[in-house]
Amino acid sequence: MIKILLVDDHPIVRTGLRALFDNYADIHVVGEVSTGEQAVGFVKDTAVDVVLCDLRLGAGMNGAQTTAAIRKRPKAPQVLILTTFDKDSEILACIEAGACGYLLKDVSAQTIVESLRQAAAGHMVLAPEMTLRVVEGMRRPKVELTARERDVLLQLATGAGNKQIAKALFVSEATVKTHLVHIFDKLQATTRTDAINKAKDHGLL
Template identity: 45%
Template sequence: MTIRIVLVDDHPVVRAGLRALLDGQDDLDVVGEAHDLASAERLVALDRPDVVLMDLNLGSGPGGAEVTARLRRGEHAPEVLVLTTYDTEADVLRALDAGARGYLLKDAPPDELFAGIRATARGETVLAPSVAATLVRRASPSGGGRTVTEREVEVLELLSQGLGNKEMARELLVSEATVKSHLSHIYTKLGVDTRAGAVAAAIERRIIRT
């Protein structure tokens, strides 16, 4: 069976390299290339691929996680395999919550990518080793209840952008008191006592991107 693939990446050179790589496999057929949400939705509707190979950073428009969620809600929802350079906790959780079947990194060997696409087409979960380790670490009882929650990850991301409590409350649609509560929990979990310390610790622990 031939697996029909759509590539979603905002870099033409990357798409060209992936197409050349995948076209060398008899059972993998790249049927289209997209660079943003609109082109991805159009190609999926027209070509009905089995697998969408999705980058997370798509320039100024909606990111790969949002595009994934939109495609997965569509009438002919394809399986989505994320292929990106980012392996932070925030990126992984957001992509998987959006409906991605798997998550690989762009430094994966070609054979690992081929196998990942085939497994994704079969409906199997595919995870890069570092991504699997991230998920295991979150689920491990040894975390002692100190794992940062998804909402706290959102707070950390906004904190890293320099937003104040009032601005974060507006973004998250919560009260300033709730933001302060989240910050207090974050400080305790990360062992810090300042906003800058929280951001630095979150980046060091690969919870959020630089």
């Protein structure tokens, strides 16, 4: 019997998944919660084989953070991400946090069931195209920005110009330009739009 915990901030999704798994004698839903914090608390007190977790859970911990917290526990259950989001940086963050797989919600019900069984057996569960993306993401050098560079980048993403950024951060325009030069260099970007897009690819935005 595979004991699973459902983690999703949408009750209708949890209800649908529970109804699906009720059709299989080897799968038993031992609980359902709506937040990462609740999930971490649940596995402390209840035996679970697989946590089926959404990526974005509203306020509080996201799927990757929830995965990391759960996987740090002794005899930790497997964590399988089931979500609608397929951003490379988010997929990679979940895998690096210890998730055994990553599924999109548009897969078939049978795929979810079989993936759950694979996860319970300790196997990785990734579609071939996702596997390639994860490998490429791991090979990609990580970009490290300073706290101030991140502040400038966040302002840049809002469409603010140098003068607006300087005013918002209480620095001179010359300082903003210096930070932008460093940001562009680290991201290997040539324009503001390019910098924003590459920052998103690296999970910086």
